[in-house]
Amino acid sequence: MKPLIPYLTCATLARTADEGVGIAVVLLAQQRTHSAGIAAAVLAAWMAPHVVAAPAAGALAARVRRPAVFYRGALAGFAVAVGALTLCVGQAPLGVVLGVAVAGGACGPAVTGGLSSVLAELTGEDERARAYGLDAATYNVAGLGGPALVTLVAALAGAGVAGTVLAAAAGAAAVCFPRGVRAIPGERAPKSSGLRALWRIRPLRAVTAGTTLAFVGVGGLTLTAVQLEESRGYPGAGGVLLTVFAGGALAGALAVARRPPRAAPPRIAAYSLLGTGAALAGAAVVEPFAGCAALFAVAGFFDGPLLTATLRIRADHAPAGVRTQVFTLGAGFKITAAATGAALTGVVAGSGPATVLLGIAALQGAAAEVVRRA
CATH class of the missing domain: 1.20.1250.20 (MFS general substrate transporter like domains)
Known part of the structure; x- marks a missing residue:
């Protein structure tokens, strides 16, 4: 420790x-x-x-x-x-x-x-x-x-x-920054090797594709949360929904750190995406603010184990020579996907926040299937 x-x-x-x-x-x-x-x-x-x-x-x-x-x-x-x-x-x-x-x-x-x-x-x-x-x-x-x-x-x-x-x-x-971090012998791979590893190694390909798809939805969550509460008569309460989501994610990550699940990380990632999607779908149809906020917290709780599993898969399966590339590329793909999702949310916002939130939830379910099958 x-x-x-x-x-x-x-x-x-x-x-x-x-x-x-x-x-x-x-x-x-x-x-x-x-x-x-x-x-x-x-x-x-x-x-x-x-x-x-x-x-x-x-x-x-x-x-x-x-x-x-x-x-x-x-x-x-x-x-x-x-x-x-x-x-x-x-x-x-x-x-x-x-x-x-x-x-x-x-x-x-x-x-x-x-x-x-x-x-x-x-x-x-x-x-x-x-x-x-x-x-x-x-x-x-x-x-x-x-x-x-x-x-x-x-x-x-x-x-x-x-x-x-x-x-x-x-x-x-x-x-x-901790001492003792040293270069790994043979870690001299060209720039393209990280992309090659992400494509050729099945667990890396699966979790990268799945989380990238999921983040297309997550990128639109900020705007959607704000609009959802405005449509239900609680202007400005979108900040509360995002806060409880983040709080739930912290609780989920700490729970996994305290008692790591026995299931394999890819399975944890898939189940976490399903849990997040189901909770967000529920929040889209539940009218009372307290119920909606509680479901956002549940959705965040599943997001904690998802990030833990994603990091673990990268660490376990990335070849030593390209491990750092795999981590930075994976993060870059997620940021790009989130930015894309934010832009798309602005385009479809006219359909109503509940409908958009259901779409975000559906993307989490689709991402779970990608992780399972890719």
């Missing part, structure tokens, strides 16, 4: 900063420029490299002789970019701001999938299930804590201070 403490500290700090950046940028843009267009442009510049840079980042992390130096450097660069972005938004020419955002976003794959890939080097086979359950929990803690931290600090001291706090958290993550 001792080697995991610095890793979990590092991952929680880094991912909290990553989750909070989007809200900080929006608040800064509103405060300094009063322009939603500038906020959207900066956010797009920050997110795009998460997808585009994933293969290169994974390949580079796999090829360096001293991985700890690489990850500390990536996290330090991430921290500097967040700090610079905090200073630049609304103060510097837009081209400079976008350049800083692109540079910071290029460090994103190291913060998400890249960090998760090093757990396999810090743990043995017998403790891997618990380790990835705890790693999944860091994503959920960050998903809850990052936005909440920014909102609270911005309300008390301003958006600029909130951005500075996020930069400090990312810097602290660089300091906390």
Whole structure:
């Protein structure tokens, strides 16, 4: 357990900063420029490299002789970019701001999938299930804590201070990165090898295809949750639904970490997707707010084991030479799918939030079938 403490500290700090950046940028843009267009442009510049840079980042992390130096450097660069972005938004020419955002976003794959890939080097086979359950929990803690931290600090001291706090958290993550992570002999694969492994190795292909499809639906959940409550007479309550979903996911991840299921990870992934889909379908048809919120919490609870199983499958089946690439590519595909889903949700929003939520639920069921059959 001792080697995991610095890793979990590092991952929680880094991912909290990553989750909070989007809200900080929006608040800064509103405060300094009063322009939603500038906020959207900066956010797009920050997110795009998460997808585009994933293969290169994974390949580079796999090829360096001293991985700890690489990850500390990536996290330090991430921290500097967040700090610079905090200073630049609304103060510097837009081209400079976008350049800083692109540079910071290029460090994103190291913060998400890249960090998760090093757990396999810090743990043995017998403790891997618990380790990835705890790693999944860091994503959920960050998903809850990052936005909440920014909102609270911005309300008390301003958006600029909130951005500075996020930069400090990312810097602290660089300091906390665990020692003992070493290069694996033979880990010199070309950039394309991670894609080849994702396609040729059945468990990797199945979980990547399934979770990518699922995230097309998950990407539209934010807008749909807000619209669902507005349609039922609870304007602004969409934030509550998303919060209980994230809280349920944290509870699910911690439950798996405490008592790992005996079932194989692919089966856990499939059942988790089915559970999430069934709960969201129920939330689409249940009228009382309390019942709807409870079902969102149940849906989130199943999402916790899904992430744990996904991380475990990547760690167990990715060849050592391309493990980091597999993690970063998998995260990149999910981000791309979520962005696509958000755009599609805007197109079909006119059909009503309950109908859209049923569609999101159906995608989770289809994803479960993909995991089972791919």
